[in-house]
Every structure is written in C-alpha cells, then in structure tokens.
Amino acid sequence: xxxxxxxxxxxxxxxxxxxxxxxxxxxxxxxxxxxxxxxxxxxxxxxxxxxxxxxxxxxxxxxxxxxxxxxxxxxxxxxxxxxxxxxxxxxxxxxxxxxxxxxxxxxxxxxxxxxxxxxxxxxxxxxxxxxxxxxxxxxxxxxxxxxxxxxxxxxxxxxxxxxxxxxxxxxxxxxxxxxxxxxxxxxxxxxxxxxxxxxxxxxxxxxxxxxxxxxxxxxxxxxxxxxxxxxxxxxxxxxxxxxxxxxxxxxxxxxxxxxxxxxxxxxxxxxxxxxxxxxxxxxxxxxxxxxxxxxxxxxxxxxxxxxxxxxxxxxxxxxxxxxxxxxxxxxxxxxxxxxxxxxxxxxxxxxxxxxxxxxxxxxxxxxxxxxxxxxxxxxxxxxxxxxxxxxxxxxxxxxxxxxxxxxxxxxxxxxxxxxxxxxxxxxxxxxxxxxxxxxxxxxxxxxxxxxxxxxxxxxxxxxxxxxxxxxxxxxxxxxxxxxxxxxxxxxxxxxxxxxxxxxxxxxxxxxxxxxxxxxxxxxxxxxxxxxxxxxxxxxxxxxxxxxxxxxxxxxxxxxxxxxxxxxxxxxxxxxxxxxxxxxxxxxxxxxxxxxxxxxxxxxxxxxxxxxxxxxxxxxxxxxxxxxxxxxxxxxxxxxxxxxxxxxxxxxxxxxxxxxxxxxxxxxxxxxxxxxxxxxxxxxxxxxxxxxxxxxxxxxxxxxxxxxxxxxxxxxxxxxxxxxxxxxxxxxxxxxxxxxxxxxxxxxxxxxxxxxxxxxxxxxxxxxxxxxxxxxxxxxxxxxxxxxxxxxxxxxxxxxxxxxxxxxxxxxxxxxxxxxxxxxxxxxxxxxxxxxxxxxxxxxxxxxx
Numbered sequence: 092x093x094x095x096x097x098x099x100x101x102x103x104x105x106x107x108x109x110x111x112x113x114x115x116x117x118x119x120x121x122x123x124x125x126x127x128x129x130x131x132x133x134x135x136x137x138x139x140x141x142x143x144x145x146x147x148x149x150x151x152x153x154x155x156x157x158x159x160x161x162x163x164x165x166x167x168x169x170x171x172x173x174x175x176x177x178x179x180x181x182x183x184x185x186x187x188x189x190x191x192x193x194x195x196x197x198x199x200x201x202x203x204x205x206x207x208x209x210x211x212x213x214x215x216x217x218x219x220x221x222x223x224x225x226x227x228x229x230x231x232x233x234x235x236x237x238x239x240x241x242x243x244x245x246x247x248x249x250x251x252x253x254x255x256x257x258x259x260x261x262x263x264x265x266x267x268x269x270x271x272x273x274x275x276x277x278x279x280x281x282x283x284x285x286x287x288x289x290x291x292x293x294x295x296x297x298x299x300x301x302x303x304x305x306x307x308x309x310x311x312x313x314x315x316x317x318x319x320x321x322x323x324x325x326x327x328x329x330x331x332x333x334x335x336x337x338x339x340x341x342x343x344x345x346x347x348x349x350x351x352x353x354x355x356x357x358x359x360x361x362x363x364x365x366x367x368x369x370x371x372x373x374x375x376x377x378x379x380x381x382x383x384x385x386x387x388x389x390x391x392x393x394x395x396x397x398x399x400x401x402x403x404x405x406x407x408x409x410x411x412x413x414x415x416x417x418x419x420x421x422x423x424x425x426x427x428x429x430x431x432x433x434x435x436x437x438x439x440x441x442x443x444x445x446x447x448x449x450x451x452x453x454x455x456x457x458x459x460x461x462x463x464x465x466x467x468x469x470x471x472x473x474x475x476x477x478x479x480x481x482x483x484x485x486x487x488x489x490x491x492x493x494x495x496x497x498x499x500x501x502x503x504x505x506x507x508x509x510x511x512x513x514x515x516x517x518x519x520x521x522x523x524x525x526x527x528x529x530x531x532x533x534x535x536x537x538x539x540x541x542x543x544x545x546x547x548x549x550x551x552x553x554x555x556x557x558x559x560x561x562x563x564x565x566x567x568x569x570x571x572x573x574x575x576x577x578x579x580x581x582x583x584x585x586x587x588x589x590x591x592x593x594x595x596x597x598x599x600x601x602x603x604x605x606x607x608x609x610x611x612x613x614x615x616x617x618x619x620x621x622x623x624x625x626x627x628x629x630x631x632x633x634x635x636x637x638x639x640x641x642x643x644x645x646x647x648x649x650x651x652x653x654x655x656x657x658x659x660x661x662x663x664x665x666x667x668x669x670x671x672x673x674x675x676x677x678x679x680x681x682x683x684x685x686x687x688x689x690x691x692x693x694x695x696x697x698x699x700x701x702x703x704x705x706x707x708x709x710x711x712x713x714x715x716x717x718x719x720x721x722x723x724x725x726x727x728x729x730x731x732x733x734x735x736x737x738x739x740x741x742x743x744x745x746x747x748x749x750x751x752x753x754x755x756x757x758x759x760x761x762x763x764x765x766x767x768x769x770x771x772x773x774x775x776x777x778x779x780x781x782x783x784x785x786x787x788x789x790x791x792x793x794x795x796x797x798x799x800x801x802x803x804x805x806x807x808x809x810x811x812x813x814x815x816x817x818x819x820x821x822x823x824x825x826x827x828x829x830x831x832x833x834x835x836x837x838x839x840x841x842x843x844x845x846x847x848x849x850x851x852x853x854x855x856x857x858x859x860x861x862x863x864x865x866x867x868x869x870x871x872x873x874x875x876x877x878x879x880x881x882x883x884x885x886x887x888x889x890x891x892x893x894x895x896x897x898x899x900x901x902x903x904x905x906x907x908x909x910x911x912x913x914x915x916x917x918x919x920x921x922x923x924x925x926x927x928x929x930x931x932x933x934x935x936x937x938x939x
Contacts, residue, residue, distance in 0.1 A: 140206035146185075180463070274295075300512050319347075348579060390419040408432075428524050429521065514538075562582075568611040573597075608779055668880075678872035682869060703756075704872070717744075
C-alpha cells in the first residue's frame with residue numbers, strides 16, 4: 092500500500108521525523124555559528140541564496156533571510172531577527188545531533204537551506220531544487236563527444252522540508268511538494284487555509300492557525316471595550332485569511348463592527364501607505380487597527396503614521412507577524428508605543444549547559460525561546476522509534492508526541508490536532524516605553540480563553556484608563572440609542588423628552604398619567620400633590636379681605652341688634668336686613684371653605700355655601716325691589732295697597748326663593764355625592780419637573796356655573812327691578828342705594844367671568860380661579876354692606892339726632908304724594924321741600 096502523509100505512517104527514519112518537528116520550533120535570539128557562513132550572493136548560481144551541508148540524510152529548509160525587494164528586485168535587505176536567526180537555529184540543531192555519539196550513530200544529517208526573500212513566487216522557484224532528485228532525466232538522446240552516455244550529477248534527495256515562514260510562501264511551496272510526497276512542517280505559517288487536509292495533506296505546522304489568533308484578537312478587543320475597529324492586511328493568504336477569520340468571528344459574536352477593511356498591495360506604489368493612513372483617518376473613531384501584515388508592511392505603515400503626525404492616535408493590535416520583533420519598530424518607537432501584539436506561546440530554554448566546540452574554543456549558548464532541546468532529552472525515544480513507522484499527521488488511535496523541555500523542568504507537549512495544527516496558545520505583549528526604555532512586555536496569555544492583565548498595560552498619555560475605539564460613546568442616563576442602519580455599533584443618542592423615561596437601551600416609554608420621570612429619566616416617580624396653602628399669596632389676599640368683611644358685617648349686625656327698635660333700623664326692614672346681612676356674612680365665610688384642605692366634609696360645605704350666601708343676599712334684595720315696584724305700580728291704578736307687602740310676607744317670599752337653591756344642592760348631592768380627586772391635568776406642564784397634581788373637590792366648571800347660576804339669575808332680576816324703580820324719590824325705601832349696589836355687583840361679576848374661564852388653561856389655574864372667585868364674592872358682599880348699611884350705621888352711631896320717628900301717613904297720602912312727584916318730574920319741575928319731606932317716611936313704618 093502506497094504510504095500517504097495525511098492518513099498513513101510515513102516510512103522514514105524516526106530521527107528525521109523527530110527533527111522535522113523539533114527544528115520547526117526555531118525562534119531564537121541573535122546567534123552566529125562560526126562553523127556556518129552565508130555564501131556570497133556573487134558566488135556560483137547553485138549556491139546563490141542557499142546553504143548546502145553534506146550528509147547521509149538531507150533536510151530542506153526555507154527561511155526569509157532577505158526581505159522582499161522593491162519593484163523588479165526579488166530580494167531586499169537582510170532580515171536578521173526572523174531570517175538569519177531561524178536559519179542558525181536549524182543549523183545548530185543539526186550540529187547537536189551530528190556531534191552526539193549516542194544520537195543517530197553512524198548517520199549524518201545534512202541540509203539544503205534556501206532563501207525565500209519573503210516572496211512567494213521567488214520561493215516557488217527556489218523550492219524546485221527540492222524535487223530535482225525525484226524527477227527522472229531522459230538521457231537517451233544525449234551523448235558525450237566521445238560517444239559515451241552522459242553522466243548526470245545526482246541532486247540531493249530531500250526527505251522533508253522545514254518552512255516556510257510566511258503563509259503565502261508555504262501555500263505556494265506546499266502545492267509543489269505534495270506532488271512528490273515530500274513532507275513539510277512550518278514553524279510560522281498560520282493561515283487557516285493550510286488546515287485543509289484535502290489540499291495540503293503533506294503539510295503540518297507547529298504553530299496554531301490564525302483562526303485561533305483571530306479569536307484571541309477578538310477577545311482582546313472585547314476586553315478593551317472596543318466595538319469599532321478597522322482591519323489592515325497584507326495582500327496574500329496570511330493577511331487576507333487572518334482578517335477574514337477576524338471578520339467572521341465579529342459577525343458571529345456581534346458587538347464589534349468593522350469600520351474599514353484595507354489591503355496592502357503586494358507591490359505598493361509610492362505614497363500607498365500615506366493613502367492607507369488617510370483612509371483610516373476617515374473613520375477616526377475606529378482607533379484600533381487589527382493588523383495581519385508582514386513585518387515589512389508593518390514597518391512602512393508605522394512610518395507613514397509617523398509622517399502624517401498620527402503618533403499616539405492609532406491603537407495597533409497585531410498578529411504574530413509583528414509579535415515581539417524589533418525590526419518593525421526601530422526608529423519609530425513612539426508611533427508603535429502601546430501596540431498589542433500576539434505571539435505563539437514558547438517555553439524558555441537554557442542551552443548554557445551544552446558546550447559546543449568551535450574553532451575559537453568553547454562557547455556558551457543561551458537561547459531564551461522555545462527551541463529544540465528535546466533533541467537531546469529524547470535520544471532514547473529516537474532509538475525506540477528507529478525502524479518504525481510514525482504518523483506525523485494526526486491519527487484517531489495514535490500520534491507522535493514529543494515533549495519539549497528545558498533542563499529539569501517540564502515544557503509544552505508538541506501535538507497536532509486532526510488538521511495537523513498545533514493548539515492555540517499565545518502570549519500577549521504590549522510595546523511599552525518607560526524611562527526612555529522601549530521593550531515588549533507580557534501582559535497576558537490566551538489558551539482557549541483570554542487572561543489579560545489590564546493593570547500591567549501602559550499608554551502613551553500616561554492615563555491608566557483604557558483608550559476608546561468606539562463609533563459612538565455610551566448614551567447618558569435618560570437617553571436612548573437610535574442605531575444607525577446597517578452599523579449596529581454606531582448610534583445617535585436621543586433624550587427621552589416630556590413625560591417619557593428610558594425603558595431600555597433603545598426605547599423611551601410614557602410614564603403613567605399620575606407619574607413623571609425621575610431626575611435621571613430611568614424610571615417614573617409620583618407627581619407631587621399640591622393644594623392652595625394658607626400661607627400662599629394667592630390665599631393671603633382673599634383671606635384678608637374676608638376677615639375685614641366678617642368683622643364689618645359682625646359690627647353692623649351687632650349695631651342693628653343693639654339699636655333694633657330705633658326708627659332707622661325699623662325703617663330698613665329689620666327682618667329682611669338680617670336676612671341680607673346673613674347672606675353677606677356667608678359670602679365672606681365661603682373664602683375659608685374654598686382655601687381649606689379638600690376632604691368630603693369640606694367639599695360638602697362648599698357645595699352648600701358656595702351659592703347660598705349670594706342666594707340669601709339677592710333673594711332679599713329682589714324681594715325688596717319687587718315690593719317697591721309693586722307698590723308704585725299699584726299706586727298708579729288705585730289707592731288700595733298691593734298684597735304680600737308685610738314683613739311676614741316678605742320673609743316667606745325670600746325663603747321660597749332661597750329654598751330653590753337648597754333643593755338644587757340636595758339633588759346634586761343625590762346625583763353625584765361629594766368626593767375629592769387629584770387633577771393631574773391642571774398643572775401638567777411641558778416640563779415634567781414642574782408638573783403637579785392638584786388636590787381638589789370634584790366640582791367641575793359646569794357644576795360651579797349651575798351652583799352660582801341661580802344666584803346670578805336673582806342678581807340680574809334684582810337689577811332689572813332696580814332699574815324699574817329708578818324713578819322713586821332718592822330717599823324712599825333704599826331704592827337708589829339698591830340700584831347702585833346692583834349695578835356695581837353686575838360689573839364685578841362681568842369682570843369675574845372672563846378672568847375665571849380665561850385662565851382655565853393656565854398652569855396657575857387653581858390659584859387664579861380660587862382667588863378670583865373668593866374676591867368676587869367678597870367684593871359683592873362689600874358693595875352691599877357699604878352702600879346699604881354703612882350710611883345707616885354712621886347715622887345710628889354718629890348722628891343719633893337724625894334717628895327719630897317720622898310722622899305716619901296713610902297709604903293713600905303716600906300714593907298721592909308719589910303721583911304728584913311723578914307728575915312734577917315729568918314736567919321737569921322739582922317737588923318742593925314739603926313734598927320731599929312727606930315722602931321720607933318709610934313704607935315699613937306706615938305699615939306698622
């Protein structure tokens with residue numbers, strides 16, 4: 092059965108298999124072996140950019156000894172750190188094995204090492220050297236000059252290849268080597284594409300693929316709180332596959348958006364890197380740049396950022412192609428400061444225990460990276476594996492596991508997964524400058540999950556807080572996110588306005604009607620409830636007027652009671668005067684009920700007394716004016732006195748009118764029992780912080796109009812009768828003072844109506860309407876009190892000589908005098924003093 096690399100044991104000496112694995116771990120500090128010197132590029136073509144070591148078994152090697160050349164030139168300057176150092180590592184491993192008498196005795200390892208110049212096409216041409224021995228040459232048509240058949244120099248047969256470094260180079264070379272079943276193990280190629288066993292079945296690697304690296308970089312970005320980043324990749328499998336893996340993970344996990352994905356051409360034109368920097372600045376908020384680029388491109392990107400004065404702006408997050416290399420940052424340390432880089436995890440190996448004889452004596456070797464010390468430690472394993480078949484690629488039943496260890500300590504097992512890949516284990520570095528010393532410092536690690544020491548990180552600004560790389564900054568409390576369509580990491584912050592609060596990150600909702608947003612607009616709180624307070628200016632003024640009115644009314648009542656039998660009191664109609672004074676008193680008292688804290692009792696009293704005071708007053712005045720009008724109308728017809736003009740009849744008429752108001756109130760009680768409510772609409776201002784709920788009695792404007800409407804009807808009717816009796820002599824039975832009182836009262840209430848209803852939409856509605864209503868009631872009462880009773884009190888107290896009885900006359904004489912007075916008035920003549928004196932006698936006195 093023909094052996095296959097991917098699924099069968101490869102029939103090769105175990106030492107070779109082992110060496111393929113261990114020499115692929117070639118990451119070293121600067122080392123120069125005096126036994127191996129790079130050939131002069133001007134030497135014979137066979138040895139240009141190559142090294143050849145004779146041996147029984149020949150290993151191939153591919154190393155980027157030179158960087159990529161400029162346009163038209165395949166190779167550029169020497170790459171010491173990751174080129175020559177790796178080459179020396181392989182040669183040193185071979186030296187160790189060949190000089191060990193117990194390890195692979197009687198077998199000498201040789202090597203054919205080629206320079207890839209960091210260019211895939213050039214490496215492909217170079218790698219044809221590895222397959223020359225496997226290509227049969229047809230010499231049948233070729234003869235020497237003497238006729239003998241030609242003698243061809245047999246090329247070295249390569250049993251395996253170590254390399255290459257760049258993924259694009261490994262992919263190109265792997266396509267050739269697999270045709271000749273030459274195994275290949277890479278020490279640095281990480282492109283995910285190389286995990287495809289169906290295409291690269293003779294390829295394996297001791298570094299994890301970029302799919303792990305991309306996940307590690309995504310975890311770093313997430314841990315840093317960045318959600319808006321740009322990607323930058325070198326054109327080719329390594330860069331493009333790495334970015335593709337990162338973008339794929341970002342879409343699967345969400346939370347990280349890609350602002351821009353830029354590509355560095357294989358052959359960049361002059362000014363190309365300046366254009367890249369300017370394009371990255373178009374999305375300046377995406378400060379974090381995810382880089383999958385070769386070290387040459389990295390250096391040129393940093394140089395362009397420096398030229399464009401962007402030192403400190405970009406936050407570089409780079410793959411293992413940057414790692415902990417010095418070459419990309421030489422001369423541009425400041426622009427690289429703070430860069431976060433990734434490198435596959437390596438154990439520290441001290442080779443100082445091995446003394447190697449050189450031409451100059453014994454040299455002390457010290458490599459501080461993971462290398463091939465397991466060559467010596469596993470010599471016995473090689474003997475046991477000799478003459479056996481070992482599966483280099485994975486097998487479901489068995490696999491070759493080589494333990495890499497430093498002397499006296501356990502290391503990391505070298506194993507392959509089912510795709511021929513090493514497990515993902517990374518160290519995370521940050522390039523830091525402290526005390527003018529620039530160095531890479533380990534700040535964490537990644538093995539299936541991230542372990543990051545944020546406190547160990549250092550930034551150019553010196554600020555310990557993490558620098559931002561976000562499209563939009565977090566919204567403040569009380570603001571919702573309005574996501575930009577198609578870019579979930581970008582949003583506009585909109586404040587929840589009015590009575591809305593922030594219900595979630597993306598929504599604002601309306602608070603319940605009796606609530607308002609809190610100060611942060613993250614929830615709702617009850618709207619404060621207010622009422623008209625006694626100490627409010629809106630209450631102090633009407634209370635003061637009412638107090639004065641109550642005192643004045645009480646004084647008049649006391650005076651009238653004290654002088655109850657005097658002619659003036661008797662002439663005023665004592666019974667009706669007390670009814671009118673009661674109404675005036677109630678008009679003043681209602682102010683206190685309107686300002687008192689609403690409850691069921693207060694609301695009940697408001698309903699009863701709101702219109703009752705006016706009803707008492709105007710019912711009494713209406714009865715008086717109606718009586719005068721009937722008397723004089725009757726006098727024009729006959730000398731017989733009209734009916735129902737006695738004091739008892741007047742009281743019955745007055746209380747009949749008052750009972751209508753009381754019946755209406757009781758019906759109101761039955762239909763809609765009094766209760767209190769909180770009116771949140773009255774002071775629901777545009778600014779919710781000013782919103783208030785008003786505690787009030789359930790008396791609508793319509794109910795108020797109905798309650799006062801009857802009293803206003805009485806007032807209007809009384810005014811009509813006052814107008815009709817305006818021709819009565821001025822001192823006869825208070826007709827003129829009643830008329831003036833009614834005219835003034837009408838003016839007061841005509842002013843009250845527009846003020847009361849015109850302020851129904853005002854935020855101060857409760858204060859304005861209550862104050863207007865109470866003052867209007869007090870003014871109406873004050874007008875009646877002042878015009879009808881203060882002149883009488885003045886005479887009673889200060890001019891008692893005028894408070895004397897008048898001569899009684901019959902109704903016939905009074906009617907005759909009134910008729911004569913009317914005729915004289917019609918003729919334009921004034922009645923003489925005798926007639927005027929005769930008319931001064933009141934009807935109440937005459938009736939008694």
